[in-house]
Amino acid sequence: xxxxxxxxxxxxxxxxxxxxxxxxxxxxxxxxxxxxxxxxxxxxxxxxxxxxxxxxxxxxxxxxxxxxxxxxxxxxxxxxxxxxxxxxxxxxxxxxxxxxxxxxxxxxxxxxxxxxxxxxxxxxxxxxxxxxxxxxxxxxxxxxxxxxxxxxxxxxxxxxxxxxxxxxxxxxxxxxxxxxxxxxxxxxxxxxxxxxxxxxxxxxxxxxxxxxxxxxxxxxxxxxxxxxxxxxxxxxxxxxxxxxxxxxxxxxxxxxxxxxxxxxxxxxxxxxxxxxxxxxxxxxxxxxxxxxxxxxxxxxxxxxxxx
Numbered sequence: 095x096x097x098x099x100x101x102x103x104x105x106x107x108x109x110x111x112x113x114x115x116x117x118x119x120x121x122x123x124x125x126x127x128x129x130x131x132x133x134x135x136x137x138x139x140x141x142x143x144x145x146x147x148x149x150x151x152x153x154x155x156x157x158x159x160x161x162x163x164x165x166x167x168x169x170x171x172x173x174x175x176x177x178x179x180x181x182x183x184x185x186x187x188x189x190x191x192x193x194x195x196x197x198x199x200x201x202x203x204x205x206x207x208x209x210x211x212x213x214x215x216x217x218x219x220x221x222x223x224x225x226x227x228x229x230x231x232x233x234x235x236x237x238x239x240x241x242x243x244x245x246x247x248x249x250x251x252x253x254x255x256x257x258x259x260x261x262x263x264x265x266x267x268x269x270x271x272x273x274x275x276x277x278x279x280x281x282x283x284x285x286x287x288x289x290x291x292x293x294x295x296x297x298x299x300x301x302x303x304x305x306x307x308x309x310x311x312x313x314x315x316x317x318x319x320x321x322x323x324x325x326x327x328x329x330x331x332x333x334x335x336x337x338x339x340x341x342x343x344x345x346x347x348x349x350x351x352x353x354x355x356x357x358x359x360x361x362x363x364x365x366x367x368x369x370x371x372x373x374x375x376x377x378x379x380x381x382x383x384x385x386x387x388x389x390x391x392x393x394x395x396x397x398x399x400x401x
Contacts, residue, residue, distance in 0.1 A: 096143035097313035102297035103138040136286035155290025165250040168278040172265035204234035344390040372396040
């Protein structure tokens with residue numbers, strides 16, 4: 095069984111909890127594509143079987159979220175489950191104040207990860223240091239906020255939407271906004287709507303998945319999520335050598351997009367469109383301009399077993 099499982103993660107479970115439940119129930123190789131905090135719900139894509147080989151290609155894609163924050167106090171975890179460390183007696187900000195402050199967090203920004211995160215420092219997760227009462231210096235990280243919109247403001251609750259790059263901490267975004275407004279803010283609820291090509295509309299509840307005798311009805315084929323990667327097609331007679339790691343020349347292919355560049359990763363499929371491997375475009379031998387087209391070959395990098 096190979097493919098992707100798009101889970102609608104329930105509140106209260108870690109991403110690892112979800113992976114373990116699926117792994118133990120169906121006895122399949124399983125990995126997730128992007129951590130969600132226990133507080134968060136929504137899209138948690140799981141790679142099953144051979145699909146785990148695609149994780150590096152899909153892990154660092156954009157994310158979309160809908161959430162709620164509470165104004166008036168801040169916690170050590172930056173969310174509602176933490177210990178209150180700062181608060182104000184009265185909230186005086188308006189919708190206009192919030193809209194103006196949000197502008198500062200759009201585009202390319204620097205963000206300091208929260209202490210309660212899974213980042214490692216000194217061989218130990220930051221949240222473990224935090225539980226011991228140790229504050230570790232964290233360097234700001236570059237992230238991109240493509241959209242940050244206020245959907246509704248009913249003091250002290252703000253409902254919002256964020257479209258961001260991978261690696262963005264929404265808890266930190268909320269905390270930083272609260273500091274800018276000088277009234278503090280804490281994440282109350284968060285739902286991931288989209289992670290790369292995986293959308294909430296396709297997500298299935300963990301309860302429904304675990305209660306099923308088979309995982310097959312919920313699996314999405316690997317090919318569905320690689321449409322933005324260029325495709326080359328190989329004839330049946332060359333498949334065996336390709337799966338053994340032998341590079342294949344352009345002249346041996348049934349189809350080949352002319353715009354493929356040297357060093358680019360492509361997906362290689364057979365005559366029926368089945369994914370065989372991911373391969374890197376390269377030149378074999380000397381790069382002689384007059385013979386460049388004949389020297390182009392594709393070197394397998396991630397080979398998928400035959401099923």
